[in-house]
Amino acid sequence: MSPLLLQGIAGGIVSGCVYALIALSLVIVYKSSDVINFAGGELVMIGGYLGMFALLWLGLPYLLIFPFGALVIFVVGALFDRVVLTKVAGRSVHGQSVLVAMIIATVGLSYMLKGIVRVIPYTEEVRRLPPISSGTPIFVGPVVLQHQDIAIVLAAIAIMAALWAFFSFTMAGKALRATSQNPRAAALVGIPVRTMSMTAWGLAAALAGVSGILLAPKLLITPDMGVIVILALAAAIIGGFVSLPGCVAGGILLGVVQNMIGVYVSSRAISLAPFLVIMVVLLLRPQGLFAGRAVAKKV
Amino acid sequence: MYGAPPLRRLSLLLLLIAAGFALPLVLPQYFLYLGNFLMTFAVLALGLDLLLGWAGQFAFAHIAFFGIGVYATALLQARLGIPFIFGMPMAAMLAGFIGLLIGLPATRLRTVYLALATFAFAEAAQWVFNSWDKVTGGPDGLRIAAPDVFGYKLGTDPTAFPVVTIILAIMIAAAMYLTTSKFGRAMCAIRDSEHVAAASGINVRGTKAWAFAISAVYAGVAGGMYTLFQSFVNPDVFSFHQIVLLLSMIVVGGLGSLPGVLIGVGLLGLLPEIMRTSMRGLLVWQEFVYGVILILAMMFMPRGIWGFVRAWRGQ
């Protein structure tokens, strides 16, 4: 295989891991409340800025900015769910229109977050978060890998493993799964549904935030960083929007396909790649590549 | 609620048309421009509401059909010399046809996937507008020659205003008839429950596909309206941001209600103007304020302003 192809694949896997993490965030929210979180990208952006704030202003050691960022954004996400979304969903009479209202609320959140960051003059210029370690790149055959790249892949694996363990083995995780499968039954068994919803949102937000900290050194921090949410959406769709491992596979697939299109078709077509992928996958397999047979929605 | 629309409502439309002829005589061009813009958006929003609010289909390809309407109308005039009076309906039919093509496979998808597939289509369409330089002018944009209708040269805000108003009135009337017809009832049934609708003998797939097509026709017409008073278009106009704006307008106004949609367009369309004049020194805060307004609107009026008004009136 040519070095061009190998480098493209390697780069694609790294980017793909980030898309996967953000996609996980979107899917957790969707599974918990049926809402597409349009503020997902902005949560990533806030994560990036928080990481920078923690590192450069608070002087925290690099490894600590992750829990710091995760905690703060967890609170943001949980608060949004508790204060805004429960109010919006409150007097739900007509299922469909409430869903739309909730989605618009997430759109409002995205504008709020972007707006408040833009007001701070510090953010006018493009900024960069230093990578977790900068040293000579690592060579695997003809492929060049930066330390940050490896950190991203390792972090992604660690997070996914932690999530899997959380959902499979802990009470809280199982309770979350139960609530997303059937809220009424969950309430009947004594699971505090509202708290679960808050937790899901907080968790999803924290995931997005951490992705931001991982991504920032590669990508640069600007208030408009959030556009990456489109790539995460594509990754989530490939994965079927219901399965967490699907997100991961979807993200990596998307990252690699993007690079392949860039190398073998044209750079101009790169921006088209995610949308083509979405349309093709949904046309051929509406339930995504990993969701198994299409299942009827619970009524 | 069903049956032909009351004469009272139709007469309001005549008032609208009268205003369309009277206002250009008194208002400065700038306000006429705002008016033209809002009216075009109103037609756009009506189309989206038919699909989203009445048929319950979460589809966001709308802005692509708007683009098709604009480029097609402008190009038919510029390249083939076809006058607006024929060009716009042709462009609208083209948009409708593509809408039908999208609608057919889309009927298989359920909510989230439908939303995302149609959103992907809209983004792909924008990519095409941007890359197909030879036809659309690409990122440099396309200059729109002043169209003429029955010998009157339009292209300026005062001259276009009455025509835009007439088209809006026609589209509102069409929407009124549609929503109170058997087809409208079918759409509502599908929105409320597809299973029940199918069980009562409604052709679910067909109705959905036609809803897509009709909503796309509305978008195409709005595209034609755009060419009446704008002299330039470029792909930036057809971005994800506009879809979000449209969606906000109809949700804040009131999904599934004609007055609601018009209120939503008026309010959110004029909001930037209001912010522009009242927030002189604080322009940077506009985005934040906009976000807060959306959130507050959803928290306290999740059924939109019109839904709120109706609940208050005790309906």
Add this chain to the structure above:
Amino acid sequence: MNSHRRFVLRGLLLAATLGLTAHPVRAADPGITSNEITIGLFAPMSGPLTAFGLDALQAAKMWYEETNKNGGIHGRKIKVVIEDDKCNPNEAVAVVKKLITVDKVFFVHGGSCTAAAVAAQEFVTREKVPHVMLNASGDGAVIPATRYVFGAFAGTQRTVGATLAEFAVKELKAKKIAVIAHDDEYGVANTATLKAVATALGAQVVATEMISPRITDVTAPLLNVRAANADVIVSTAYPGPAVLIAQKYGEFGMMKTPLAQAIQGIPVPSAFAKNVGNDAALANFYYGSPLNDLTDGPKQQKWIAMYKQYYPDRTPSGFMAYGLPSAMAVTRALEKAGKDLTRETFIDALETVEFETGVIAAPVAFGKSRRDGSRGSLFVKFDGKTHTLMPGVYLWDGKAGM
């Protein structure tokens, strides 16, 4: 009728006749009174492209206030009305229509983004109102030249492309050039002249990577560039992607091949270097600039000091000085046009303007069929810490690539 009433009536008649004859009904242009000229200024003052426009607009305003301090022009002081176009074509059309039909300004001065500037062209031409751009390149609106629109005070994108190509071939001795540009109107314009000038000078363009301004992963384009084996890599990307490109170029260890970046991607070189985070990547790095010196070089200090005086709470972005040449051209033209000022005489005067601004490298000049103000650029070698001014001011002849 008694005598008192007759007296009042005659008095009224006299007053009316005097009133009508004392002010001859001559249609004067809006925006001018005997002691004031009203100018409509607009630029992005909010949104993602604020950095491009806000400081440039404030610099222009500053120049007008300086002019007022020195007595105005032919006894008239300049008054400004400011609007925000958010760099969006529809917004730009809206604010231009407002400025002209509601605020009734004499002419509009604004535009930091090309699409926004071009969108308004039809309207200003129809209304016969002059439009002087701020720092927008405005390619589509100044080439071909039309009577009412003046722009490109920092050079069109065509200038950017042409000067980059000339620098690459003449100074860096390139025979094979790789180009990275955006797939938007800027990119399309600058690649056209780049290719034309390069070919005319005997070089070959071996790769053209057109990337989206919102690109997040430049692996593929850089891989293609690396595979093309060029002598020089040229980039006209915006600030975000420009950093990504330099980063990736460094990661791939491509520093043997010089990289030349256009000014739009590197408004503040020190910030650029910090963002790239790897000075080794800048070992063979150059950037172009329409200014006559480094952004904070000695020739620019006087303007930075002036700005600090007027706006002490704000550190100007790299685009601040770009607002000055247009304002300077305006005041010169207003002087030349004389006391009997109309929109048409203002335009005639603008056409004859030709001067060194003390801000940008090339002189500002217009003509009967020329509407792009500046056609020059200089180049700087930058290794992350030191700037070295390269010799010569490169000019586009206005013809190559057309």
